Amino acid sequence: MKNREEIAERLATSGYIADGELATAISLMQLLKRPLLLEGEAGVGKTEVAKALATVHATELIRLQCYEGLDQSAALYEWNYQRQLLAIQAHRGEQADTILDQIFSEKYLLERPLLAAIRRDRPPVLLIDEIDRADDEFEAFLLELLSDFQVSIPELGTISATTIPHVILTSNGTRELSDALRRRCLYHYVDYPDVDREARIIMARISGAAASLSLQIARLVENIRKEELRKVPGVAETLDWAAALVGIGVRDLHDAPETVHETLMCLLKTHEDKSRVTREVTERLLGKVA
Amino acid sequence: MSCCGPNPGYEELDEVSRLVSARLAAFLRTLRDNGFAVGLHEGRDAASLMGSGYAEKPGLLRTAFKHLFSARKTDWEKFDGLFDAFWLGKRVRSRSLTMGSAKAANSPSLKSLRDNPSESTASETATDQIPSAGEAPEQRTGEGRMEGASRADNLAEIDFRKMADPDQIAEAHAVAARLAKTMRTRLTRRDLARRRGYRLDLRRTIHRNISHGGVPISLVKRQRKEKPLRLVMLLDASGSMSMYTGVFLRFIHGVLDEFREAEAFLFHTRLAYVSDAMKEKDPARALDRLSIMAQGAGGGTRIGESLQTFNRWHAARVLHSRSCVMIVSDGYETGDAALLGREMAALSRRCRRIVWLNPMMAWEGYAPEAAGIKAALPHVDLYAPANTLKSLTELEPYLAKL
Numbered sequence: 001m002k003n004r005e006e007i008a009e010r011l012a013t014s015g016y017i018a019d020g021e022l023a024t025a026i027s028l029m030q031l032l033k034r035p036l037l038l039e040g041e042a043g044v045g046k047t048e049v050a051k052a053l054a055t056v057h058a059t060e061l062i063r064l065q066c067y068e069g070l071d072q073s074a075a076l077y078e079w080n081y082q083r084q085l086l087a088i089q090a091h092r093g094e095q096a097d098t099i100l101d102q103i104f105s106e107k108y109l110l111e112r113p114l115l116a117a118i119r120r121d122r123p124p125v126l127l128i129d130e131i132d133r134a135d136d137e138f139e140a141f142l143l144e145l146l147s148d149f150q151v152s153i154p155e156l157g158t159i160s161a162t163t164i165p166h167v168i169l170t171s172n173g174t175r176e177l178s179d180a181l182r183r184r185c186l187y188h189y190v191d192y193p194d195v196d197r198e199a200r201i202i203m204a205r206i207s208g209a210a211a212s213l214s215l216q217i218a219r220l221v222e223n224i225r226k227e228e229l230r231k232v233p234g235v236a237e238t239l240d241w242a243a244a245l246v247g248i249g250v251r252d253l254h255d256a257p258e259t260v261h262e263t264l265m266c267l268l269k270t271h272e273d274k275s276r277v278t279r280e281v282t283e284r285l286l287g288k289v290a
Numbered sequence: 291m292s293c294c295g296p297n298p299g300y301e302e303l304d305e306v307s308r309l310v311s312a313r314l315a316a317f318l319r320t321l322r323d324n325g326f327a328v329g330l331h332e333g334r335d336a337a338s339l340m341g342s343g344y345a346e347k348p349g350l351l352r353t354a355f356k357h358l359f360s361a362r363k364t365d366w367e368k369f370d371g372l373f374d375a376f377w378l379g380k381r382v383r384s385r386s387l388t389m390g391s392a393k394a395a396n397s398p399s400l401k402s403l404r405d406n407p408s409e410s411t412a413s414e415t416a417t418d419q420i421p422s423a424g425e426a427p428e429q430r431t432g433e434g435r436m437e438g439a440s441r442a443d444n445l446a447e448i449d450f451r452k453m454a455d456p457d458q459i460a461e462a463h464a465v466a467a468r469l470a471k472t473m474r475t476r477l478t479r480r481d482l483a484r485r486r487g488y489r490l491d492l493r494r495t496i497h498r499n500i501s502h503g504g505v506p507i508s509l510v511k512r513q514r515k516e517k518p519l520r521l522v523m524l525l526d527a528s529g530s531m532s533m534y535t536g537v538f539l540r541f542i543h544g545v546l547d548e549f550r551e552a553e554a555f556l557f558h559t560r561l562a563y564v565s566d567a568m569k570e571k572d573p574a575r576a577l578d579r580l581s582i583m584a585q586g587a588g589g590g591t592r593i594g595e596s597l598q599t600f601n602r603w604h605a606a607r608v609l610h611s612r613s614c615v616m617i618v619s620d621g622y623e624t625g626d627a628a629l630l631g632r633e634m635a636a637l638s639r640r641c642r643r644i645v646w647l648n649p650m651m652a653w654e655g656y657a658p659e660a661a662g663i664k665a666a667l668p669h670v671d672l673y674a675p676a677n678t679l680k681s682l683t684e685l686e687p688y689l690a691k692l
Binding site: 039073081084103 | 496
């Protein structure tokens with residue numbers, strides 16, 4: 001599969017270090033024209049996949065952030081009521097039909113992410129972020145859109161997709177998704193990267209991070225993840241921490257155990273975790289890092 | 291569908307493609323047996339994948355199929371093993387096999403549930419139909435309606451562990467299922483009656499009144515949407531609870547069947563997520579699937595550790611602000627009681643109410659002396675006996691108030 005290797009390569013140049021399986025998933029997305037559902041802990045880089053994919057295809061990224069109570073008017077389209085009212089006032093006295101035709105035209109339609117995604121000339125990447133935060137009803141509606149790729153607006157008629165977007169859905173698992181949606185999508189579980197990959201991610205993202213330091217950071221973070229923590233640090237936290245260390249000017253973790261301990265706040269985000277990782281623990285963790 | 295090679299004209303190639311399709315179909319069946327949700331659509335896509343070069347290397351085909359067929363993390367994890375076993379003939383580790391484990395069938399508490407075939411068929415008719423008193427016994431033995439109803443009254447007061455007659459047990463199960471059903475409907479109705487709009491929705495009001503030239507005549511109000519109550523049940527399936535496990539399993543089955551939002555877990559020395567297995571309509575089949583998952587049931591209890599697993603891996607997904615956690619256990623902790631206390635505290639931060647049902651509570655002379663229950667009690671909102679059907683019914687108004 002030439003296509004697949006090409007994708008992996010292009011992902012790498014865009015700054016996303018993917019595992020081999022993800023490249024397969026992306027090539028399948030194109031082949032089967034199915035959305036890709038990414039699941040995984042918070043902070044493992046699910047959203048980044050979509051951004052990297054947009055770079056790979058050299059296309060626009062349209063993002064729909066889901067939240068509780070998200071409805072069609074915020075996700076799909078809405079009429080611009082204020083402008084419509086103004087138009088009515090301005091054309092007072094004219095034929096009702098002409099006003100109607102005018103205020104229910106494209107000009108007064110506000111595009112929201114889902115509608116925008118199917119009306120582009122070039123297929124964009126549509127990122128539906130944290131779908132598990134939306135309500136069940138919205139999920140059902142989304143399912144319909146993802147299978148037909150057309151939207152019907154009562155006043156305008158049906159709008160069919162000019163292009164089929166590359167759809168990526170992410171979920172943190174705060175709610176169980178419906179089986180129907182799961183079946184509709186390809187599935188990829190994004191796990192914490194292994195030491196080698198995490199080190200390469202640090203090098204790709206933080207300019208000035210040397211290979212040896214990146215490897216040390218990645219090893220230490222891997223060991224921290226094995227501790228009993230309430231909130232396990234993700235890749236985003238690792239990058240923060242690496243940026244902090246590089247910014248302070250640390251070249252070797254062993255040279256500056258004090259700084260290491262003090263900057264752990266980049267990784268540990270609850271009081272409980274912070275008090276659990278004492279100086280002794282930090283030293284023990286540092287000892288494991290060759 | 292282009293699962294065949296590039297030259298479909300040759301008869302031999304036809305033969306090959308036929309064999310490949312048959313093999314693929316067999317693989318899909320294996321996946322379905324292992325709990326994958328695989329439909330026709332997936333089968334067609336799989337065939338087209340094999341046709342488009344993904345079958346050249348087994349590793350590549352495995353990855354491609356993994357993305358296509360998995361729908362959740364558990365699928366994702368067991369897929370590789372299944373694929374290797376089927377296509378490459380490798381042995382799978384026992385964890386991946388979910389079918390036909392002989393060991394579990396011997397565990398006392400679950401086995402006792404399945405001893406009597408007539409019992410399971412009787413309760414089956416009870417759940418699959420709309421509840422009307424006495425219908426199930428009428429179908430089964432031709433007894434009169436009156437007798438069925440009056441028997442139920444008697445049953446309400448009998449301690450579950452004193453029920454010996456299989457008919458009696460079957461009836462208790464049916465009542466438990468019916469109870470779960472009434473609990474659910476009442477809760478929903480109360481939810482609806484309380485709903486009223488409070489705040490004005492300006493955007494929608496303007497939209498609605500465009501036809502009046504923008505004069506706001508009819509107002510649109512924003513309604514607060516009530517989340518349905520979610521019930522999360524954690525059932526102790528240890529040896530000390532074995533006399534009660536049966537009825538509660540039946541009750542949980544009823545609840546899962548009826549509540550849109552309910553999840554169930556079983557714990558003894560470890561925690562098992564059983565909602566999927568229990569959602570099986572047919573109680574007998576549900577128990578079958580359950581007995582496979584609940585290996586080790588009937589042994590000791592490590593409530594603290596089980597709760598820790600729950601808090602760590604399941605709580606974020608399963609609990610929200612309108613959740614009630616119902617723990618059914620006697621509180622005889624064989625693990626660390628201090629851990630149980632800590633985990634209960636963590637749990638109480640995450641959900642609205644914790645109900646602890648303890649069947650032993652109604653026993654004469656019982657006092658919560660066990661270290662486990664002592665550590666847990668400060669975090670429990672309602673501590674109630676649940677040894678009879680009547681005491682289960684008494685819970686309903688409490689739950690309705692949440």
